[in-house]
Amino acid sequence: MNPVEQAIWFIESHSAQPLDLDEIAQSGGVSRFHMSRAFVVATGRPVIGYLRARRLTEAARRLAQGAPDILSVALEAGYGSHEAFTRAFGDQFGITPEQVRAARDLETLQLVEPIVLDTSLRTDLPPPxxxxxxxxxxxxxxxxxxxxxxxxxxxxxxxxxxxxxxxxxxxxxxxxxxxxxxxxxxxxxxxxxxxxxxxxxxxxxxxxxxxxxxxxxxxxxxxxxxxxxxxxxxxxxxxxxxxxxxxxxxxxxxxxxxxxxxxxxxxxxxxxxxxxxx
CATH class of the missing domain: 3.20.80.10 (Regulatory factor, effector binding domain)
Structure with a gap:
């Protein structure tokens, strides 16, 4: 796997743990700067933005399944308060956590699933x-x-x-x-x-x-x-x-x-x- 693929795997397998860019870069064996630039080029998303979107997507799934305690869902997603979680959730999906839990439906949400790198974007590259x-x-x-x-x-x-x-x-x-x-x-x-x-x-x-x-x-x-x-x-x-x-x-x-x-x-x-x- 290249460093970006390693980072995606690391995020998916450690998403319930506190993570930062340094740890993600280390998982790929590259510097923080290298990972930040390479991830954007390869996926079109910033690595921290992807981590946040994946956590909020999984939080939305738990809410749609009727999670009784929104604060617990917020803490699992890495947010220290109900208010911070609600703001981030609204920024991501345009809807509140309470609305998702009440509707028990994810159809209107643009969920972010695990990225699979598109190898078709690669091209024959003459040596530099x-x-x-x-x-x-x-x-x-x-x-x-x-x-x-x-x-x-x-x-x-x-x-x-x-x-x-x-x-x-x-x-x-x-x-x-x-x-x-x-x-x-x-x-x-x-x-x-x-x-x-x-x-x-x-x-x-x-x-x-x-x-x-x-x-x-x-x-x-x-x-x-x-x-x-x-x-x-x-x-x-x-x-x-x-x-x-x-x-x-x-x-x-x-x-x-x-x-x-x-x-x-x-x-x-x-x-x-x-x-x-x-």
Whole structure:
């Protein structure tokens, strides 16, 4: 099993026990950072969000079976009070625990069942090149996204595209999509940018990102930009587990060269994954 499959098994077999991200990562034999990023890429869900959803799903089943004490169900699901459980339950299902117990019915609830990884998402992946990347100064537009809803990124690129070629200190003819500041819930910042000589005189609304020199595994994605998830899925569920490397806690970026056509999404791109030796 790869680390994500091991984590899923661990969550399912220990869901009644107190768990945190460190313990889940340890079960997969990887770092906290590696597990957090790999789980999102492989499943589309943050690992802690999946753990919470699975616990609430099993709690809903117990309530629908007529559990007499809601507080006991809450405690078993990892919540310290009836109030905290009710809030989380409502956020997950849009209904109260009392309503589920009274109805004895789960038909209207979107339950979260154990994940089975979709191996059809894997693709034939040419071996990457290892490259010691130099430090970069990136300037551009940014947005905050969740792993389940990054749909605003294409629109962000459209807004940024109007600035390309007119940014003070702009270097070269390459654009960068930088992913950074990820958290345990799968949220991350995404910067559409270009390399600049310095951060002076940037347009209003621009952000600046310093990317330190770092070792990267560089993968070429030849397909349409919309299929990048297949490449990332293969990197994190197959290449990294089988390699001598693990992700480093540093920004990951997509590199769009002059051959990329932003109007069609064709032309290919490179995925630069920061890595370190295991």
């Amino acid at each position: 090149r290892l490259e010691q990347g130099r430090a970069l100064l990136i300037a551009g537009l940014t947005g905050r996204y969740g792993c389940e809803g990054p749909g605003g990124i294409p629109a962000q690129w459209q807004r940024f595209g109007e600035h390309i070629g007119h940014i003070p200190g702009e270097l070269g003819n390459v654009a960068y999509g930088v992913v950074l500041n990820g958290d345990d819930l799968g949220n991350f910042d995404y910067v559409s940018g270009v390399e600049v000589a310095d951060f002076s005189d940037l347009p209003e609304g621009f952000v600046s990102v310093r990317i330190p020199a770092q070792l990267y595994a560089v993968f070429h994605h030849a397909g349409h930009v919309s299929t990048i998830r297949r490449t990332m899925h293969t990197i994190y569920t197959q290449w990294l587990p089988e390699s001598d490397y693990e992700p480093a806690d540093a920004p990951f970026f997509e590199r769009y060269g002059p051959e990329f056509d932003p109007r069609t999404g064709e032309g290919g791109l490179e995925a630069w994954i920061p890595v370190k030796a295991k």
